[in-house]
Amino acid sequence: MIEFKNVSKTFRLGKREVKAVKDVSLSVEKGDIFGIIGFSGAGKSTLLRLVNMLERPTAGSVLIQDIDVSKLSPKDLRTRRRNIGMIFQNFNLFNSRTVAGNVAYPLKLAGGSKKEINKRVQELLNFVGLAEKAKDYPDQLSGGQKQRVGIARALATSPDILICDEATSALDPDTTADILRLLKKVNRDLGITILLITHEMHVIQSICDKVAVMENGEVIESGNVFETFTEPQHETTKRFIRSVQQELPSDQVLEEWRAGGGGKLYRVIFKGDVANDPVLSTVTKKNNVDFNIVYGAVRELQERLFGNLIVSFIGEADAVKNTLSDLHKLVELEEVYSHEG
Amino acid sequence: MKVDWSTFWPRIVEATGETLTMVVATLIFGSIIGITMGLLLFVTRENNILESKLIFQILNFIINIIRPVPFIIFLVAISQLTRIVVGTTIGTAAAIFPMTIVASFTIARVVENNLVSIDPGVIEAAQAMGASPLRIIFTILIPEALGPLILGLTFVSVSLIDFSAVAGTVGGGGLGHIAMTYGYQRFDGSVMLVTVIILIVMVQLAQWIGNTLSKKIMRR
Numbered sequence: 001m002i003e004f005k006n007v008s009k010t011f012r013l014g015k016r017e018v019k020a021v022k023d024v025s026l027s028v029e030k031g032d033i034f035g036i037i038g039f040s041g042a043g044k045s046t047l048l049r050l051v052n053m054l055e056r057p058t059a060g061s062v063l064i065q066d067i068d069v070s071k072l073s074p075k076d077l078r079t080r081r082r083n084i085g086m087i088f089q090n091f092n093l094f095n096s097r098t099v100a101g102n103v104a105y106p107l108k109l110a111g112g113s114k115k116e117i118n119k120r121v122q123e124l125l126n127f128v129g130l131a132e133k134a135k136d137y138p139d140q141l142s143g144g145q146k147q148r149v150g151i152a153r154a155l156a157t158s159p160d161i162l163i164c165d166e167a168t169s170a171l172d173p174d175t176t177a178d179i180l181r182l183l184k185k186v187n188r189d190l191g192i193t194i195l196l197i198t199h200e201m202h203v204i205q206s207i208c209d210k211v212a213v214m215e216n217g218e219v220i221e222s223g224n225v226f227e228t229f230t231e232p233q234h235e236t237t238k239r240f241i242r243s244v245q246q247e248l249p250s251d252q253v254l255e256e257w258r259a260g261g262g263g264k265l266y267r268v269i270f271k272g273d274v275a276n277d278p279v280l281s282t283v284t285k286k287n288n289v290d291f292n293i294v295y296g297a298v299r300e301l302q303e304r305l306f307g308n309l310i311v312s313f314i315g316e317a318d319a320v321k322n323t324l325s326d327l328h329k330l331v332e333l334e335e336v337y338s339h340e341g
Numbered sequence: 342m343k344v345d346w347s348t349f350w351p352r353i354v355e356a357t358g359e360t361l362t363m364v365v366a367t368l369i370f371g372s373i374i375g376i377t378m379g380l381l382l383f384v385t386r387e388n389n390i391l392e393s394k395l396i397f398q399i400l401n402f403i404i405n406i407i408r409p410v411p412f413i414i415f416l417v418a419i420s421q422l423t424r425i426v427v428g429t430t431i432g433t434a435a436a437i438f439p440m441t442i443v444a445s446f447t448i449a450r451v452v453e454n455n456l457v458s459i460d461p462g463v464i465e466a467a468q469a470m471g472a473s474p475l476r477i478i479f480t481i482l483i484p485e486a487l488g489p490l491i492l493g494l495t496f497v498s499v500s501l502i503d504f505s506a507v508a509g510t511v512g513g514g515g516l517g518h519i520a521m522t523y524g525y526q527r528f529d530g531s532v533m534l535v536t537v538i539i540l541i542v543m544v545q546l547a548q549w550i551g552n553t554l555s556k557k558i559m560r561r
Contacts, residue, residue: 078472090460092460092463105470106471
């Protein structure tokens with residue numbers, strides 16, 4: 001659907017060269033919700049703008065449905081852009097137009113009778129749940145409502161692709177969740193491929209299927225969200241994951257645990273179906289060992305469960321040893337050391 | 342010698358009409374040229390929808406040359422050009438020509454300043470939807486900047502009333518001419534007072550119209 005082939009973008013600021021995107025190759029499949037995450041300045045915003053040629057690549061090519069968009073004439077590019085909806089962090093609504101006027105704008109560009117346009121605007125406002133706000137102006141709306149208008153406007157010309165530039169970064173957590181649900185609905189019900197950029201890991205965690213992590217203009221890691229989350233390779237990826245789920249208790253808590261005479265701690269990782277089974281309980285019962293869950297969480301990622309528990313085992317030394325080797329066959333297991341230890 | 346007010350009123354009315362003609366005509370011509378130039382100046386800026394260093398720099402240079410020249414000096418300086426274009430350097434029509442030039446450049450800057458305050462993201466959104474540059478100018482730039490633009494044009498109209506009085510003193514007719522010949526040269530304070538009051542009323546009226554219109558457009 002969207003294919004970046006060795007794409008680079010270099011900006012010239014006076015005599016200085018800024019390499020915003022360096023040799024990126026990525027491919028977004030039809031029907032994906034693909035997230036690109038990175039800290040600010042990582043180049044993700046530039047990469048996103050290469051999709052609809054708001055920025056032009058200095059090297060490489062961007063294929064949209066197998067067409068190299070960097071080679072299109074200005075007129076063909078404008079037509080192609082109607083197939084790529086875009087929403088923004090600051091919504092970018094037209095303040096001189098009503099809600100209905102904003103949604104009608106891309107339809108007027110595409111041409112069509114007034115009656116058809118009005119009907120489609122109604123349809124879209126119903127879809128995003130803002131039918132009663134049609135005659136309001138953007139400055140009368142809340143942030144979440146503005147983004148809904150943005151989404152309705154981006155979907156007006158029935159695009160195959162929706163690109164989202166930090167679409168929830170200016171919203172509060174509740175509204176963010178609302179908008180993310182709406183984006184998921186856009187993807188599921190309308191079959192629209194979504195490419196989004198964000199610096200918030202929970203956005204990736206809640207709606208994306210695939211993720212790419214960007215740093216200094218490069219994609220340092222990419223793949224399925226579940227695998228990337230559960231087996232992060234790169235330090236930056238681990239930092240992002242820690243922002244939504246702390247895998248270990250803090251050093252202070254670990255110190256207190258040891259000072260209080262607590263035994264060895266083990267990190268037990270459950271993935272997918274294993275998380276449904278009473279693994280810990282079965283194995284410890286069999287070996288006549290007690291267990292104590294000190295810390296941890298089980299969460300959902302792409303509709304699969306992912307558990308990360310910090311556990312101590314209490315019992316005879318041999319029994320604990322057997323427990324560990326039994327567990328090792330079923331789940332991932334590693335001993336936890338405090339940073340000092 | 343004091344004027345005879347029973348016969349002088351028609352002259353005042355006529356002069357007021359001349360002043361209004363000068364201001365309104367200048368505002369119309371000046372707006373057409375000035376808004377076009379201001380839009381050009383904005384869209385040819387770096388990284389804008391019709392970026393062109395050459396056009397931007399030429400326009401910018403001309404505007405910067407004309408604007409600092411005091412109007413009364415400009416008026417005299419281009420009188421030869423006025424004679425070629427209008428055919429005379431005396432009268433209302435002859436005053437409209439230099440006033441239009443000065444107003445155009447002032448309006449161009451006012452328009453440019455108002456356009457710069459539009460959020461670039463809004464223009465980007467229109468581009469992303471596949472709007473052409475011309476379409477963006479007419480359906481995004483102008484409507485988005487219209488409210489402040491009207492306030493800017495109101496500000497210009499008030500200075501045009503001022504310019505018309507200056508033009509009046511060098512043969513342009515209108516209230517400035519009356520104030521100069523009767524009030525100043527013949528020391529008739531009552532004529533001066535009447536012209537000043539009429540000018541104040543005009544300025545107030547222009548400001549009121551501008552405020553009302555912009556308020557309506559900005560819905561505030």
